[in-house]
Amino acid sequence: MARSTSRLSRKRLGEMYRTMLRIRRFEETADDLYMVGKVVGGVHVSIGQEACSAGVCAALREDDAVLTTHRGHGHSIAKGTRLPEMLAELMGKVTGLCRSKGGSMHIADVSKGHYGAHSIVGANMPMAAGIGLAYQLEGKDQVAVVFFGDGASNNGAFHEAMNLCAIWKLPVVFFCENNQYAVSVPAEYSTSVDDISVRSKGYDAPGLTVDGMDVAAVYEASREAVAHARRGLGPSLIEGKTYRFFGHSRGDPHYGMYRTKEEWEGWKGRDPLIVCEKMLKMTAKQKKAHADAVEAEIKEAIEFAESSPEPEESVALEDIFA
Amino acid sequence: MPELTYVEALNEALHEEMARDEKVFLMGEDVAFDYFGVCSGLADRFGRDRVRDTPICELGFTGAGVGAAMAGFRPIVDLRFMDFATYALDPIVNQAAKLRYMLGGQLSVPMVARIPSGAGLQYGATHGQSLEAWFMQVPGLKVLYPSCPSDAKGLLKAAVRDDNPVMFIEHRLLYAQKTKQDVPEGDYTTPIGVAEVKRAGADATIVGIGYQMGHCLEAAEALAGEGIECEVIDPRSLTPLDVETITASVRKTSRCVIVEEGHLRSGVGAEISAAIQEAVFEYLDAPIGRVAALMAPIPVQTKLEKFVLPSTEKVIAAVRKALGVSA
Numbered sequence: 001m002a003r004s005t006s007r008l009s010r011k012r013l014g015e016m017y018r019t020m021l022r023i024r025r026f027e028e029t030a031d032d033l034y035m036v037g038k039v040v041g042g043v044h045v046s047i048g049q050e051a052c053s054a055g056v057c058a059a060l061r062e063d064d065a066v067l068t069t070h071r072g073h074g075h076s077i078a079k080g081t082r083l084p085e086m087l088a089e090l091m092g093k094v095t096g097l098c099r100s101k102g103g104s105m106h107i108a109d110v111s112k113g114h115y116g117a118h119s120i121v122g123a124n125m126p127m128a129a130g131i132g133l134a135y136q137l138e139g140k141d142q143v144a145v146v147f148f149g150d151g152a153s154n155n156g157a158f159h160e161a162m163n164l165c166a167i168w169k170l171p172v173v174f175f176c177e178n179n180q181y182a183v184s185v186p187a188e189y190s191t192s193v194d195d196i197s198v199r200s201k202g203y204d205a206p207g208l209t210v211d212g213m214d215v216a217a218v219y220e221a222s223r224e225a226v227a228h229a230r231r232g233l234g235p236s237l238i239e240g241k242t243y244r245f246f247g248h249s250r251g252d253p254h255y256g257m258y259r260t261k262e263e264w265e266g267w268k269g270r271d272p273l274i275v276c277e278k279m280l281k282m283t284a285k286q287k288k289a290h291a292d293a294v295e296a297e298i299k300e301a302i303e304f305a306e307s308s309p310e311p312e313e314s315v316a317l318e319d320i321f322a
Numbered sequence: 323m324p325e326l327t328y329v330e331a332l333n334e335a336l337h338e339e340m341a342r343d344e345k346v347f348l349m350g351e352d353v354a355f356d357y358f359g360v361c362s363g364l365a366d367r368f369g370r371d372r373v374r375d376t377p378i379c380e381l382g383f384t385g386a387g388v389g390a391a392m393a394g395f396r397p398i399v400d401l402r403f404m405d406f407a408t409y410a411l412d413p414i415v416n417q418a419a420k421l422r423y424m425l426g427g428q429l430s431v432p433m434v435a436r437i438p439s440g441a442g443l444q445y446g447a448t449h450g451q452s453l454e455a456w457f458m459q460v461p462g463l464k465v466l467y468p469s470c471p472s473d474a475k476g477l478l479k480a481a482v483r484d485d486n487p488v489m490f491i492e493h494r495l496l497y498a499q500k501t502k503q504d505v506p507e508g509d510y511t512t513p514i515g516v517a518e519v520k521r522a523g524a525d526a527t528i529v530g531i532g533y534q535m536g537h538c539l540e541a542a543e544a545l546a547g548e549g550i551e552c553e554v555i556d557p558r559s560l561t562p563l564d565v566e567t568i569t570a571s572v573r574k575t576s577r578c579v580i581v582e583e584g585h586l587r588s589g590v591g592a593e594i595s596a597a598i599q600e601a602v603f604e605y606l607d608a609p610i611g612r613v614a615a616l617m618a619p620i621p622v623q624t625k626l627e628k629f630v631l632p633s634t635e636k637v638i639a640a641v642r643k644a645l646g647v648s649a
Contacts, residue, residue, distance in 0.1 A: 099426030106424040120416050126382045130389020160382025319423045322430035322485035
């Protein structure tokens, strides 16, 4: 498993830390608001997996594309999605990014190159191939990154999309967040390989497994894969070994059902925020400066979302046809 | 006016739209070679990038079509057999149809899925289905089904220019028809959502879907010999459906038979029948008749296949029943 080298500047790593903290605090806030009944619909938080979101998106340009999953707040935030409009979407407000009709599982901010969270597991991969095809047909050097989980790597959509991208040399990076479980089913049971990245060999594409709790390692692997795609050399598959600290969704405890306390604590000790703080040798004062800035942003998002109106019923019949 | 077959009309539409707009491209299995003839000459003229053979992966390439449409292209995906579209239901039903809505109007998905359908060639239960009613159930999809060369060209061109996902249903027996028909010259489109009265009559209305239009017109001709004048309507567009043209006819005739190749239960005829009785119940003098495939998978054996499918004779019988006359 690839770990980070120390070539990254402190400034760049500090930015990734900030991104991870913004994701962490946004999701904690969303979870709190869900518990008091203020969030509409399902919420799947990615707490524990922030290094994957932050590391990959740090390697992208603003005009590159991401497509994400039902567990997509982190990718959205890392790609530049606006927090107030995103929280408003979760809270069923008409000011939400999707006018309250997509919710947590379909967050998108196309103006930021975020082509959507896609809640059908695996469905986003053929679409990413299509966006990559559009870039190639136009002769652009943009890249599409598609996030998915260990569960989706067993879906036909993954294999069909990998093959299309490989035969057509499409500029697509497949990033698998292997958080070890597809809801309750362990990857070691459901998946034919220990390292999902080896599946790239079947498509004659580069594959690499990295420490998904180490934002620098994720960034370095992503930078290389993105450069490969941008040069017209086709897709890559990166697997980040990671862990969600929360259950699959609310009502699913952190441990005790299908994950042991010991396993959970082992991963919790490798919290990506703590790993990054150590790499940066952050002082208490520096940590507080990050935390204060993020709290101000979260507060602003809550105020915006809380004060926004619900949609009129007529909104339900809009945006069906262009 | 030039005369074209159904296949030639589709082919001309593809040539014209690809020449008109470089964002239009075509992909699917065997499209460069295309033994159906619909894609003839396209690969040579526009190149393999825009006339793109795919591996056998309906989910993969239809999903890629959705992605390319999201990114500003106007892909046409060729699903070869409607039965194969079952592999592509996620990108069609969950993604193409819903993305604009789920994303609050941030983008649209201007993709055309060309879907050759239908039985009559003894290909059996998995190469002969007519599933157009499934797509009518899905908000966000348009569903077109031309029955003749002029509409094949005009509707395909309209579909390519439409900013929404369009299910464009074709029929393999229409491919086989060698009869040519006048097709307007040059650049024209057939409006989406407008039915056409194919034959005027005052005694009964026959609504015919797609390939079944041929049986409807034959039935109307035969019945005219008995003094029964049928008005024959081709909706052409199943979503949006031109209910007004159909109900205006039923107001006049008070009797209606709907003919489709899909299965009877929850079919296109069920929807049109409901729309008619909601709008003009008081004008009806008889129950609305439906001719459709019997509720059996499509069998291979010629006699059995014929038994399951609609036919001119079945249409005639249904009209007679609606009129309360015997043969």
